[in-house]
Amino acid sequence: MSEEVAPHTHFQYADATHQSDTAVAGMWLFLASEVLFFGGLIIAWMFCRHWQPAGFDAGGRETVLWIGTLNLFLLITSSFVYSSGLAFMEAGNIRRLVQCCVVTMAIGTLFLLLKFYEWHIDLSENLFPAGPFKITGTDAGGARMFWSFYFVATVLHALHMIIGVGLVGWVAVQARRGAFDDGWYTPVEVVGLYWSFVDIVWIVLYPVIYLVGRG
Amino acid sequence: MRKRHRLNLLLLLVLFCIAALEFGVSLPPVPAATRPILALPAAIMAVLVALGYMRLLDAPAIARGFAMAGIFWLAILLGLAMTDPLTRTIYAVTRQIGS
Structure with missing residues (x-):
């Protein structure tokens, strides 16, 4: 006699909750590895600024503060919107979930467009650390190190954002196709964890890139 | 569900306030050595x-x-x-002519 299982539950799990808990735990494990990945960047920032504080801060003062600040508020808002979508999903309101996903994607895309614009400004002002560089004199070495950190950190974050926008779009498409219901929406939760983590990374990068060097 | 939405909204407002505070406290001049403390609000937000x-x-x-x-x-x-940068002692290098 075969036991009746939920349609989304795979054979190796005792029940749907076991499967969902495993997926959520797996995502947290991945995010823990991401913490260490971005931790390396923070080490680079701490180490370089410790040895070249004046040059590093001189580099930081050249960043486009208004774009970084606007992007911070955009990403915080996007986490709020996606989390609201998850709450709607829990209540079985798929239409609202899709709408929240679309708004989240729009905010994420706006973030990326602003980031591309900011890179355009940076490059046009000769702030790329290789080649002719805007800052000269004794601060040039530290400033070049800052801008190396800046480009590595922001490009890595933007890559995560692009993946995140794609994942949120995938959730929206799947939800529209009726793949989720109020009894099974684990992918919505897992993608939400990833999206909020990318938000956290920007929350941490914002002061070290835009604020510490000023004042 | 309503409780969850209220919590989400409350959290959004709190995060906005901390972000604004973080931005505000970065404006006045602060010694370079103590400026990394500006990352503290970010840690709270995370x-x-x-x-x-x-x-x-x-x-x-x-x-x-x-x-x-x-x-x-x-x-x-x-x-x-x-531990290395914070504990390393930097000694001045003297140039000895003729050695």
């Missing part, structure tokens, strides 16, 4: 996002364990990496 939007407290025990392990190893990583 914890709030993890607890609120990522629902860490509602996650399975093993997921909470993974999150704690991530923070623990990050502390080890940053702590060990900074």
Whole structure:
């Protein structure tokens, strides 16, 4: 006699909750590895600024503060919107979930467009650390190190954002196709964890890139 | 559901306030050595996002364990990496002519 299982539950799990808990735990494990990945960047920032504080801060003062600040508020808002979508999903309101996903994607895309614009400004002002560089004199070495950190950190974050926008779009498409219901929406939760983590990374990068060097 | 939406909205407002505070306190001149403290509001915001939007407290025990392990190893990583620059003594190099 075969036991009746939920349609989304795979054979190796005792029940749907076991499967969902495993997926959520797996995502947290991945995010823990991401913490260490971005931790390396923070080490680079701490180490370089410790040895070249004046040059590093001189580099930081050249960043486009208004774009970084606007992007911070955009990403915080996007986490709020996606989390609201998850709450709607829990209540079985798929239409609202899709709408929240679309708004989240729009905010994420706006973030990326602003980031591309900011890179355009940076490059046009000769702030790329290789080649002719805007800052000269004794601060040039530290400033070049800052801008190396800046480009590595922001490009890595933007890559995560692009993946995140794609994942949120995938959730929206799947939800529209009726793949989720109020009894099974684990992918919505897992993608939400990833999206909020990318938000956290920007929350941490914002002061070290835009604020510490000023004042 | 309504309670969850209210919590989400409240968290958004709190995060906005902390972000504005972080921006505000960065404006007055502060000695360069103490400016990294400006990252403290960011750390608070990161914890709030993890607890609120990522629902860490509602996650399975093993997921909470993974999150704690991530923070623990990050502390080890940053702590060990900074022991060298924070404890190294820099001696002035004197140039000896003719040696």
